[in-house]
Each structure stands twice: as structure tokens, then as C-alpha cells.
Amino acid sequence: MKLADLNLLPDHEQQRLLQESKGPELPFPTEATIVQVFRERAAESPDVRAVVFNSSSLTYRELDDWSDRLAGELSAAHGTRAGQLVALCLNRGIEMTVAIIAVWKAGAAYVPIDPETPDERVRYMLDDTAAPVVLCSDVYQGRMKRIAAAGTAVRAVDGPWGRAARGGGAAAPAKTGAHAGSLAYVIYTSGTTGKPKGVMIENHSVVNHVCVISDLYGFAGKPGQEVMLQALNYAFDGGIVPMVLALLTGNTLLHVSDQLWLEGDKFTEYLRGNGVTHMNGTPTFYKHLGLGEVPSLKRMVVGGEALDAACFREMTRANKVAVFNEYGPTEATISTTSHMVREYDLAIGQPQANSSVLILDEALRIVPVGAVGEVFLGGPGLARGYLNMPELTAERFVANPFQSEVEKADIAHSPDGRNARLYRTGDLARRRSDGALEYVGRNDSQIKVRGFRVELAEIEATLNEHPSVTQSAVLPAESGRYGLAAEVTSLVGFYIAAEPLDVGELLRHMGTTLPSYMVPTELIHVDALPMTVNGKLDVKALHALRHDVDSDSVAPRTELERKIQEIVAGIIGVEPAKVGVEDDLFGLGLNSILVIKLISALNNELGVDIAVPSLFMAPTIAELTEIPELQAVQVTVPQ
Template sequence: MKTVTALVEARVAASPEAIAIVDDTGVTTYGELNRRAEEIAACLVARDVGRGSLVAVRIGRSAAMVATWLGVLKTAAAYLPLDGSYPEARQRFMLADSGAEPVLDGAEPQIGLDATAARVEPDDLACVIYTSGSTGLPKGVMIEHRSLAGTLEWYADATGLSPGDRVGQTAASGFDVAGCEIWSALAAGAELHVAPESVRKAPEELCQWAAERRLDVLYMVTPLAQLAVENGWLDRAPPRVLTTGGERLTVTPPPGARYRLLNMYGPAETAVVATCAEVTPGSEAPPPIGHPIAGATALVLDAAGLPVAPGVPGELYIGGAGVGRGYLGRPTLTAKRFLTRAGERVYRTGDLVRRRIDGQLEYVGRADDQVKIRGFRVELGEVEAHLRAHPDVSDAAAAVWTPARGHSRLAGYAVGLFDPLEVRRWLARRLPAHMVPAVIVPMAGLPLTPNQKLDRAALPDPARLPDTAALTDPGERVLAADWREACGVVVRGPGDSLAELGADSLDLILVRARVAARTRAPVPADLLTLTQPLSEQAALLAALPSLEAAATCGRQAP
């Protein structure tokens, strides 16, 4: 069995002068990356860091972050990525819950010490990735070297990675996919190109950046990948392989597409990827999640733990080398989710799938209240716990809905006397952006089943709620409807902006697309921004000659 460090160090020895990483600061060779990692390892060893230690790393996506992760691994310790965009309260919880120390922020001195080379073993812990928790608190998933190394080798083989290839790095540092992007590229001797923050969440700009960098392999989280495929943004200079995952894929490449599309599935508990399907251009959507990757197994079982027949939905259990060690400091939860079935250790995913006639797995849904938002796992129970903690909220619920084009959104439902916008701001100080509901719906009471449990299916669709905004301008009213239909935000007045209502760059693209579809006229990409008030956006759109003409034609139509 191999380790992540052994895979990377083999490439360092083979081609120390080859380019390893390209980021905003410049170019880093494999030799330079290794020397910096060894300096960091020396600093850590001097602080008694070694096997069994967990080191928190809070550095933005860059060559410095990768060198620090590698330096931690060289001591036989594990790294805990801390995303600096997360609220301080959540970062403090992750540090207290994990006991990780020290916290590296990129300011480690180059003290010139030589670290005593630690022998890293396959069953050593490589990293801890925090995910949303159903109890209201996030939990840390422990991944060993053997699990991650197996995924890296599969990924390199599936994408055809070889020395000199160019690989994009787009995932957030706290997202498990980031490790797959980074270590698979370096283990293959490829160049890792770090996408700037300004483009990594905007699919059109990201595709343009990838074309300029002539990338061979690019990962895009599902909502971004869907927009890129649908709009042909990859066609000018496509990567050899586009990989995606995180949510249900609902599109396929057009016939004749010049790139391969791999639809990957896998919880963090199974080292990023557990199954994969290559999507045939022009095939019927939605695509399946495929077959288990090399070294993985998949069981589809009923409520009694017995295999189901092909075509019958059942719960997916993943086995094989990729299954993680469990949850950090949570033995009871580990015992509940990491089980033994058919003589092997498996992870109970909670995902419902069915096995097709061709043997591929097809995603059906969830057996619990877990959802995916922008590829991140979100436990509705954690969102609800934070909503109930607000001093003006007496009861709360959360749900997911899809206002447009497969873009999942969170909705919060709260009982009490409160300002919905203030509640959103309050949540934003405590939860990552992907866990803050796009809209908070005031409720007199929550709908209940005859058994007095929450009837989540009876919660009102936010897109169908009556408009309470005091808008008198016809153009503003129409645009407010576009905002709601495209990304689920509810306008309260002409001074509201998309950014203030919780929308992001992907939502702005959806708004622009909806306006263009409604008016049958193009909307310049740089015309609208997230920070513009509704009134300003409406005025800019009204002044566009193409939209004026479209509106005139519409009035003259019989």
C-alpha cells in the first residue's frame, strides 16, 4: 500500500525542475515545493509534532497551502484544512472539537533545520475533513493515507494524467475534492494551476481561464458544470476531461463534444470518490453515478440489510480501501455509520440508489434529511438548530428546493416576530455561506403530520409565496420576479441587492439567463453585478436598446 507522501516524493525525485504549481504568486517547481515542505516539517518536528498529531492549516488556496499540507504529512501527522471564509465561530468550534494544534497560517519561519524523516505508513491519518452534522454540530471525517492514495491513483488513471499535464485547482480548501485535485496532479507529475478566487465560482469565467491555461483536466462542482455544458462555454478550448460531482447531474454533453465528462459520486467518508460514470455525449439525462471505482465495492440493501433486485431502490453501502477511519472523537456515530456487511467494513451512505440493467448505479434520493448545496453536504438539522438559537425565533425548519435549472437552494422557515434579513445576517456570522438559507419564511406555525412530526413536504414553496415587496415601478416588479424565479431570493424593496439577499456569482448568471430568456434579447455579461440595488439593475436593463426593442415588439404582438 502507498502513501500520499511517497507518491509525491517519487515525482520530486524524478523531475525536481518540472513545474508543480502555478498560482497568483508565480511558478513553483517540484524541487522548490519539496524544499519548502521540508522546512515546514522541520519547524513542526521542533514543536513535537509527529504521528498522532493533527495540525490545522488556515492558508488560502495557493502553493503555500500545498507546501504546508505536504510538510505536515512529512512528519506523519495529519492536516485539518480551515477555510478562512468560514465564520470565526465555526472555525473556533472545529479547532476546539478536533484539538488540532498548532494552527499554521503561512507565517512559519524558515529556520534552516533539517527534519528527521518520518516513516509514513499507509494506515497513518492523512487529513480530517469537517462536514455538516445532523445533531447541529459539524463532525470531522478521518481519512488515512491508504484510502486517499487509492483514490488518487484511480483518478489519475481515469483522467489519463501524465507528467506535464495541466490540472485545475478549483475546490475550496475545506472541501474534500481539493485534496483529490491537488494530490492526484502532484502524484502524476502534472502541473497544478490554482484558479483565482475571482473566477472559480463563475462558470463562464472559469471556462475562459481554463482555456487560457490550456488545462487538460478540470473539476467543476455540479451546478457550475451544468451551466458550462448547457451554454457551450467549454467548446472553444475544452479540457481533455471535465470531472464533476457533489449534486445530481441532469445534463449530458452535446453530440460531438470534444471533452470527456466524468460524473463522480462519493461522500467524504469514502475518500472523495466511490463510484463514477463516463457520460456519453447526447445520451439520455440524468446520467447514472456509474460503477464502483478500482478498490471500491457497492452494496444496495433494503431496510433489513438484504440485497435488492436490479431496478429496486435500496440504500447504498460503500466498501473497499477508500472507506475512512470514522468520525473524530465520535465513537457512537462511527459505530452507527461504519458497519460490517457481507464480511467487509462498509460506510452506510444514507443515499438511495437503484442498480440498472447495465450494472450502473442510478441516484434516487436520500433516506434522511441530508441535502447537497453547491456540492457541500448540509444536514438540515444543523441549519434548524442554528435557526432555533436566534433569540426571536421560537421554532424553525429547513428544506431544500430548486427554483431554476437544478440549482438547489436552502429555505428556512421560522416562527416568531423577527426581521428575515436580520436573521439571515445573524446566521451568516455562524454558518458557512452554503448553509445560510437563501430565504427565511415567517410562519405562524410549522405544519405537522398526524403523528405530530414536522411535515417537511407541506412547507410552502418560497417561489410561490405572495410578493410583499413595496415596488411601484413595473420594471422593478418584473425584475424582482426574475430574481425570485432564478435564485429564490425575496425582494423587500427597490434598495435590495442580490448580494445582501444571499445570492452569489452563480445566481447572477441565472438571473441574467432568465432576463435574456424572457426578453429574447442578450444581456451583456458585465452589465449586472451582485451589489447593484434592484432599482439600478432595472434602470440599466430598461436602457438597453436590445431590451427596449424586445419590449416594444412584445407590446405590438397580437
């Protein structure tokens, strides 16, 4: 017998750690659908504000009625029913909430698509889901019709079709066939194969999560007491949290526009005026808020990336409120551990109610306290699996070797019993002596960018598809963060080709299939990828190559170029002289967050209306001045 085959833990210690891996049991309505819970809240609190966006709002009665009629239209005109997937491409606002509730009332599940997603990726998602209907904002209707396959219905929720449904039309079907095990949503995350993968979440998992979190944070059974901020992207599961927490507990959901949260004083005033009590966000989100005092605020929840000391200080600078650090992947329905942070530490907390969080070795054995192992998750929050990917589902969702005889006998919802599966996360952690879990890193190349999961292999596959690229590697631009889920703000790509390629052309190639947060901010030509003596990629040597790349900056030739140079330098935080008009701005440090700030600054100072994708298509100042919105701009030289 090999030493690695020995179980070094005594039975009594293994049983103790097995118990510590489980959160408390909390009853929840296991047979209920999301719609059933929502209807109960609407009946209890019909006049409570359900959703607010700027100066518009709907009560629970109004939201229930409008979503009823929209669901009726989906069922009557398009045959939407249980088991189907409906794609959404929507801007933030009340219509987004109405559309999601309507899809659920029709018995279907929704697939959120970020409007900034490139056409090719959208086309892949629509084909993969076989969505018969796309609900979108009116401004995207033409684009969605062009991308969607023939026969796919495309309807604008804020257009004549959606407004007509609000004023009248068929009511929602009384029976849809949907049940607690029906799909609620499918969220696409980055995949190692070069294509994103759709995570399938069922109704009962969402209902369980709402019951667990509302009990944990003390607002279960207290309708009309909370105002929850919807600030994150709805295509990311962190963006789902405020909606289901608010609408399934009888509280208020507050939408905020994409630009407002970057304007600290205005954003703070918006939260004050609406009496916000609850915020969810990633560390990247909180660091860039510049949030002032909000007297109504009760708690701030952070997740999606590793919480660091700088973020904790920023979160508590103006508001001395409860801060909770949550951990959990999309495959486990939003979060599985929670930790109230009183002073900064590395803990991601302990298992939430109804969840189990096991730290196991390669042989699926429980590791001792303090030892590093892979995180395996269990409980009713586990996803059904990956859409149309049975092999990957079988690889990541494995049989639970610790399922008890009592759990095996509980076959009410599954022939395999309760707690029959575990999800292997790829995350590495250790259990401390106080029972809290500490996140250590990854056992693969998955990272987090702005809270979004990113598989570096998917980016490399896209870069390798360029006809002139023979091999590539992509890393976090921040040295030392490879494989960790700490905040990553930008990526750098290294590629092998016969000769250096045009960076702008390469970025455009990648931008046609990858969302902006997955496009590297630097692309560096190399003759070979350095390897270690063990045959692995030499990350340190690659980062060292970045410092060997020289560039000759070209000074501004026009007043417009000079003005843009000043604006860019102010956003990036460098001297204007260090920004050449033909330098790739992403290579100078522009990242996905700063892009939004730069676009806002250009629009405000130059009086134009540039969209975010323009910057990815024209990543130098020289190219930017050639886009239609800037060609007519006249810059006055100061006297």
C-alpha cells in the first residue's frame, strides 16, 4: 500500500469534520416554485413598492399584473411553456424585472445576455439554448433579429409589444407544468474548451437560497422593511441576488443605471433618496464607488472575488455597517458560505444553512484541519449541470461518498436520495481551528475579472484561432496572481507568430467573440513561450518579457488628439507625455472598469455620445479620433 492511499484521520476526527462541514438545517418550501412564492408576497403586500428605477416604480400589484399579461402573451402567441429557455438582452430597469417574472410565470427559464456581449458569442448562446423567443430592449431588437436563427421571435419589452401587454391582453396561464425541479435560469460562464458553458439552476435552489439568506440577515417575514440595490450585471449570478431576495420576501428592488454608480456623489444621493438598506457587490465594484454616508444602509455583502484589506477599508470608510463576505460559484446558486467581517481576515466563513462545504484530497478524503484541499459543495443549491455538456457535468458533479443512509432513503425528489451529489469547484482552501474556511487559490487557470469567472484557456483558444498565431498564453497582468481569485483588473496575452502582428487587428479579432472583460489589455509577440524544467509555463519569465518591450511614443498632432491624451492620462493616472497617440491604450493600463470612466469623461468633456465597444474597436488615440462621433468635434485652443 502506498502512503498516499492511507487515511491519516482517525474515524472520530473524520466524523467531527464531516459535521463541521454542514450548515444548520433550515426548513424551506421544497415543493414551491419561484412564482408561487412571488404570488404569496404580492398578495400579502400589494401596495408595497416592488421595483424602482430612477423616478419610475411599480407596486407588487402592478408588477404582478403586468408580468401576468406578458406571460400570457408569451404563452398564447409563442407557445412558451415549461422546459423552454427564453433569452433576454435587456438594459437595467423595470422592464428587466417584469420580463424575468413573466418568463417564470409562463413556466420557462431565462437566459440573460449582456448587451455588450459580441455577436458571435450571442449567436452561440442562442443556438446552444435553442431559445424560441428573445425578449430585449427596443434598442437591441434589430441586432437580435440579425443574430437570431430564422423562426426565432424577437420582442421588445419596452416597445409597442411590451407596452400593449401592460395595458391588456391574455392573463398568465393557470397551469404551466412548471414545478420545483424546473429550470429557473441558465447563466453562461467561461469554459476551458473555448466556448462558454451554461449552468442550469432549478427553482427549488433559488427558493432555498432566499430562505437561507433572508433568515441569516434577519429580514425573513418582514415585508416592506428592505430596499435592495440592483447594481451588478444581471448576466452574472451576483446580479440575480437582489432581485430574488427583494421580490420573494416582499421588499423593494432598486435598479441603478450603468453610469450612475461611477459618479460617487450622485450615486450616494440616489441611495439616500431611496432608503437603500442592502447592497451586494464585488470588491472591484466597492473599490470604485466612492460611496458617501447612507444612513439607511444596514449591511454590505461582498463576493465574486477575494476580499482584501483595501476593499474592506473602502467599504467601511463612510458607513459603519455590517459587512458580510460570501463565497460560492454559480454552480451552487450564488453562495454557500458567509462570514461577518469585523476586521479584515482571509476567512470566507462557514457553511450556510442547508449547505455542506467539504475540503477533500485527490482521493475524496477529508483533509485534516489546516491542510489544503479542494472545495467540494453539496446541498439543494447545486445546479442540475451544464447545458448540453453531459461529460463535463459528470466530471464536475460527482457522487457524494459521505451521503448518509438517512439521506439515501429520502427519495422524495430524487431516486438517488438527498445530498447525493457534490460539486468539485477547483478552488483550494483550508479549514482553520476555529472552523472557518480560508480560500487559498485554484488548482487550474481559472481567475476572476470584475467578479466574472474567466477560464484563461478560452481566451487562449480564441487567440489561437487567428490564422497568423501558432501558440499563445494569457495571464493576469498583475504579476503573482496567476491561478488566484484575487481582484484581477487586466489580462496580458503572449503570442507566437512569424512576425509581430498589428495589436489593434488582434484585439478586434478577439473582440468579435469574447466579452470585453476577457479581452487582454496587452498583446506581446514572443519567439517562444518559456517553460520551467518541469515542462510547465514559466509565468515569471513571461512577465519579465513585458519589461523588455520598447515603444516609441508619438506625440499629439492635433488639438483633439492632445485633449484626448489629457483625458486618458487623467483616467489611467500617468503623465500625458507617457501616452502616445499610437500607443494601445489597454497596453498602458486601461482596464474594463477604467473604460467606462474614460467613455464617461470623453462624452462629458467633448459633448459626444461614444459607446463602450467603440474603444475596443479603436484602442489608440489616433484611431479614436477617426470614429464618426469624434470627427466633427472642434477643440478650442486656450488663449
